[in-house]
Amino acid sequence: MDHTPQPDPTAARTLARLRAGELQGCTRLDLRGGGLTELPAEVLMLADTLEVLDVSGNALSSLPDGLARLTRLHTLFASSNRFTALPPVLGRLPVLDTMGFKANQIAEVPAAALAPTLRWLILTDNRIAALPSTLTDCSRMQKLMLAGNRLTRLPAGIDRLQRLELLRLSANAFERAEHALTDELLALPQLAWLAHAGNPFSAAREQAAQATTTVAPIAWRELRLQALLGEGASGHIHAAQWQPADGPAQDVAVKLFKGAVTSDGLPACEIAATLRAGRHPHLVGVLGALADHPDGTQGLVLPRLAPQWKPLAGPPSMVSCSRDVYSADLHLSVAQATSVARAATEALDHLHACGLAHGDLYAHNLLVDGEGRALLSDLGAASLLPEDDPQRSAALQALDRRALEILLDEVALHCDVAPSPEVITGSNTHDSSDTRPA
Structure with missing residues (x-):
């Protein structure tokens, strides 16, 4: 039986235009759901202009060597296809910035497949058991999505990723906490958003919590x-x-x-995590x-919230990568900013007291009602703190605090009069030993 997906009508029309030569000079090409089993040769004819290519939702299992001719391609999405190995040609794309191969069947990541220019890499929901050392050559890496694989260790030299800000290690095969939450990883200077639940090293405690x-x-x-x-x-x-x-x-x-x-x-x-966190005013x-x-x-x-509750910001964009996108007309009074920031701080304090790291403390997960009240939502990246390892637990809480500091800085930028973080929270947010508002 042929399991090739049927083409989406929009993708079919785009493909027809591509093959008719009507898309010469385009910078973006969307062939999602096009029923493709191989990359159309006409894509390579866009080598001088193409910057963004999306071939997600097809039946691709390989990419041609000629792809390396796309010297302007900075964004490539190929999720929900049939790749079993990450194509080595990807490593030869000279300006590749963002790459997504989520939900394939990838078991092998060749050393040559990782372009050193990568800033955002999505390999979620595959079968990857090991990553090559060339990952640590990606010195621009800010966002690394590896949840839902079979990883047992991180590659040596992870401390070279000095710009890494967000990392997802959940639902892998790490048997020991020190194999995933290495000292080198937790010491990275920019890391603020980390998820690691659903691994063997935390399974017993997660089951007990449930x-x-x-x-x-x-x-x-x-x-x-x-x-x-x-x-x-x-x-x-x-x-x-x-x-x-x-x-x-x-x-x-x-x-x-x-x-x-x-x-x-x-x-x-x-x-x-949501059940463990229970109820709290924020x-x-x-x-x-x-x-x-x-x-x-x-x-x-x-609980059903009233319609006036809205996210404080939008989620990160392709350009902002790891930073939320705020409305240009967002203006907060000092009183509103103070209330919002105290709510975020107290909610985070509560989670830590419950033995949880949030892992995704962002303004887009902070709901506000226009009067300064705020509620923290979405515990999808939350992880249990290792109660038997105070040093590692403190390091994980420090990552959440770093995310909180980023949030407070962003809130201050949207104040009518930008107060210092100490004024916003009524406390010293840089002192991890006591971050509760006065």
Whole structure:
């Protein structure tokens, strides 16, 4: 049986125009879902102009050597294809900046396949057991997405990635914490966002945390889904009505996870972290984990927020890479900035007290209501702190604090009068021993 995907109509039209020579001189080419089993030769005819190429959602398993002729190509997406090895030709692209091969079947990453110019690399949800030492030659690397693989160790020399800011190591095969959370890694000067849940070294503690939760599961039959409220990388959030067996109906939000592995890690780990964090005045909170979905879909039942609650910023863009994108017209009074920053600080303090690192403390995960109130959301990258290793636990908390400092600096930039971090929080955020507001 032929399992080649059927072409998306839009991609089919683009492909027809490409083959007719109508796209000469273009800088961006989108062939997502085009039913491709090989890269069209006409793509190579765009060597002098093409900068962004997206061939995700096809049936590709190789790329031609001629791809190296695309000397202006800086962004390449080839997720959800059939690659079993990362093509070595990728390492010869002279200005390659961003590359995504998520959800393939990649087991091998040849040393030659990693261009030293890479700044953002996405290899989530593959079968990679080892990475070549050439990864550490990528001195520009800021964002490295490796969740959902079979890694047991990081390559030697990881300390050479001095610009690395975000790293996802969740759902791999690290047997020992020191194999993933190495001293060299935790000492990187820019690292602020790190996820590592769902590995063998933390499995027992994660299972124990799930077993000790006091939050009862919520049966699918008690929920009535309504409108879609939003969609993120890991799942869809729906409005819903919950009719518990022993109480009145209430409006809720239901997060349904899209698949077995998210960009941050495993849905089960996010569920466990969310339940462990429980309720707090500055967390969105949780009502329960979803149970008995007819398709086995995992999910969370959350409080329904009023419509005025919005993210403080948008998520990072292709240009900003690891930095959130704020609205140009965002202006906060000092009182609003103070309230928002104190909420973020107190929420993070609570998570650390619960034995959790957030791992994704960003303004796009901070919901605000326009009056200065704020709620921290999304524990998809949260990880248990190693209780038996105080030094490593302190280092992980310090990464969260670095992310908090970045957030506070960004908030200050949008104040009418930019106060110092100490004024915003009422405390010294640079002192990791006491970061609670006064």
